[in-house]
Every structure is written in structure tokens, then in C-alpha cells.
Amino acid sequence: MNLSDCLYRASSYLRHRLTARNTLGYGVHSPYLYNIVHFILYDNNRYYCFSDIEQQRQRLLRASKTVYVDDFGTLPSSSRRLSDIASSSLMPASQAQLVFRLANFLRPDVTVELGTNLGITASYLAVAASPQPVYTFEGSPSLISEAQSVWNTLKLQNINAVQGNIDLTLPDFLAQHPVVDFAIIDANHTFEATLRYFSLLARHTSPKSVILIDDIHHNRPMAQAWKQIVSDPRVTSSFDFYHFGVLFFDPQLLRKNYRMNI
Numbered sequence: 311m312n313l314s315d316c317l318y319r320a321s322s323y324l325r326h327r328l329t330a331r332n333t334l335g336y337g338v339h340s341p342y343l344y345n346i347v348h349f350i351l352y353d354n355n356r357y358y359c360f361s362d363i364e365q366q367r368q369r370l371l372r373a374s375k376t377v378y379v380d381d382f383g384t385l386p387s388s389s390r391r392l393s394d395i396a397s398s399s400l401m402p403a404s405q406a407q408l409v410f411r412l413a414n415f416l417r418p419d420v421t422v423e424l425g426t427n428l429g430i431t432a433s434y435l436a437v438a439a440s441p442q443p444v445y446t447f448e449g450s451p452s453l454i455s456e457a458q459s460v461w462n463t464l465k466l467q468n469i470n471a472v473q474g475n476i477d478l479t480l481p482d483f484l485a486q487h488p489v490v491d492f493a494i495i496d497a498n499h500t501f502e503a504t505l506r507y508f509s510l511l512a513r514h515t516s517p518k519s520v521i522l523i524d525d526i527h528h529n530r531p532m533a534q535a536w537k538q539i540v541s542d543p544r545v546t547s548s549f550d551f552y553h554f555g556v557l558f559f560d561p562q563l564l565r566k567n568y569r570m571n572i
Contacts, residue, residue: 315529322527326552330569339564343547350415351408351549351572359410359437364403366460367430370396377452382475382498392428392456401431401496401524405554408572409494409522412556413438416520418491422483423447424476424507425497425524429457429469435494436466447472447479447497477503480510490514496524501531505538512544517560526555540567 331337338344373392381387401409413421413435421439423432426448435444446469448454454471461469472479476497484490495507504523511521526536536555540548546563549556551572 318530318533319527322533323552326527326550326569327571330550330552330571338568339566340547342560343549343558343563343568346412346415347549347570350411351551353411357407357410357414359434360403360407362464363406363430363433363437366433366463367396367400367403370400370428370430370456370460377456379452380450382449382477395453396428399427405524406431406434410434410438412520412522413492416492416518418442420487420489420491421445422490422493422511424480424493424495426457426471427453427496429460431494431496432457432469433460433464433466435492436461436469439492440468443468443470445470445472445483447474447476447483449473449475476507480507484510484514488514489516489519491516491519493519493521494524495521499525499528499532501535504532504535508535508539508542512542512559515544515559517562519559521557522554523557524554526550527552 338347370392375392376389377392378389379387409431418439419442421435421444423435423444423446426432426446432444432446448471451473454473457471472483490511493511495504497503497507508521523536525532527533539545544559545557546560546565547558548567550567550569
């Protein structure tokens with residue numbers, strides 16, 4: 311990350327902390343959204359699966375194995391240590407567990423994750439959505455192989471890995487799935503790719519669909535992409551938690567972007 315991005319993230323994080331007004335759900339007008347925030351997103355209870363999945367994270371953080379990563383995003387393809395990938399690219403435990411609680415509440419029939427990485431977030435999704443399938447998209451065969459080892463250890467059988475360039479594999483998948491109930495965009499963190507993935511997924515939403523976008527303030531282009539997305543007429547309400555954003559598509563919801571600390 312260059313100096314400009316570091317300075318942007320520091321200033322934008324401070325601004326968010328000082329100006330967010332809807333912490334714990336106060337000020338959220340919809341009872342449905344309030345319940346999601348207050349009772350789901352701010353739930354600190356540990357579920358039965360957390361320790362098993364986090365043991366796999368710790369194993370990856372200690373792994374000295376090197377794999378070659380084919381990267382279709384912002385980084386060049388290269389050989390990398392699993393421990394370095396795990397420490398820099400995996401969704402933090404607190405956020406991955408929030409994803410679990412949200413999916414557990416939504417009970418989606420079709421769940422899509424863009425950006426498998428080492429399979430930790432997909433593991434949380436699979437337990438929450440079970441027995442319904444989770445489709446996770448990843449460009450690098452080596453990362454899918456390592457993720458599969460995680461899923462095998464955890465005995466998760468409802469995960470379907472889709473390997474290849476997401477720009478090619480996602481349209482083919484969506485042609486066969488008219489509605490996506492829950493989606494996570496955590497792949498190519500660029501302005502163009504984020505808007506492209508959102509545009510593809512938004513065509514396949516229902517009023518009950520939810521899309522979570524990771525790293526919405528990773529840099530200025532990502533923040534600009536988030537700003538453009540929340541203004542899309544298909545999006546009714548949205549939550550900005552700084553590190554990630556959550557989008558809702560129910561036309562009965564009040565059109566508003568809630569900024570929250572979590």
C-alpha cells in the first residue's frame with residue numbers, strides 16, 4: 311500500500327469514527343433493519359463452529375508452505391507463503407463471524423462469495439447456510455486447493471468452488487441462477503471491478519437479497535465505488551461499517567445509508 315492510500319485510510323477511518331451516528335442500531339427506522347443491527351450484527355455470542363474454523367485459520371497462519379498464486383486482481387501473480395496470505399488477506403475473525411450471523415439469520419438458498427482465498431469465510435458461510443449450497447469464486451487453483459483442505463478437515467460438503475477469472479465465470483453462473491440471496495464481494499479491490507461485480511449481481515437480486523462488499527474504504531477508488539453503488543436505484547438501504555458495507559434491495563425500506571461503528 312502506498313503512502314497516499316495509508317494517509318487516506320487513516321483520515322477516513324478517523325472521520326468515520328467521529329461522524330457515525332447509528333451505532334447499536336439507534337436511529338435505524340426500519341424494525342427489520344434494527345433487528346439485524348441490534349440482535350445480529352452486534353451479537354457477541356460465540357457459536358459452536360467458531361473454534362473449529364479458527365483453528366484452521368491458526369494453522370494457516372503458522373504454515374510455512376509456499377504456493378504459486380494466480381492473481382487476477384491488484385497484485386501480480388507470484389509464489390507466496392501460506393502464512394503471509396493468511397495474515398494479509400483473510401477476513402478478520404470478528405468480521406467473518408459477523409458474516410456467519412448474518413447468513414444464519416437470512417437462511418439464503420443461494421449464497422455467492424467472490425474471492426475464496428484460503429476458504430475461511432466460505433467455511434463460516436457453509437455452516438450458516440447448510441444444507442443449502444455456497445458458491446465461492448476464485449481465480450487461483452492453488453488457493454482453491456488449500457481451501458479444499460480446510461473444508462475437508464471441517465467436513466463441509468455444501469461448498470462449490472468455481473475456479474477461473476471471475477469476469478468469465480460469474481456471468482456463466484448467473485445465467486443459471488436467476489436469484490442470489492446473499493453475496494459477498496471480496497475479490498478484485500478496484501473501482502472498476504467492484505462496480506462490475508455489483509452490476510452483475512444486482513440484476514439477480516430479490517427484495518430479500520443482501521450483498522456485502524468488503525474493504526469499501528480500502529482506498530479512494532473503493533470509497534468512490536461504494537458511494538456510486540449506494541446511489542444505485544436498486545439499492546434501498548445500506549450499512550456503512552467502514553471496513554465493509556451491506557446493501558439491501560427491499561423497496562419497502564427507507565432509502566438511506568446508515569454509517570455505523572462496530
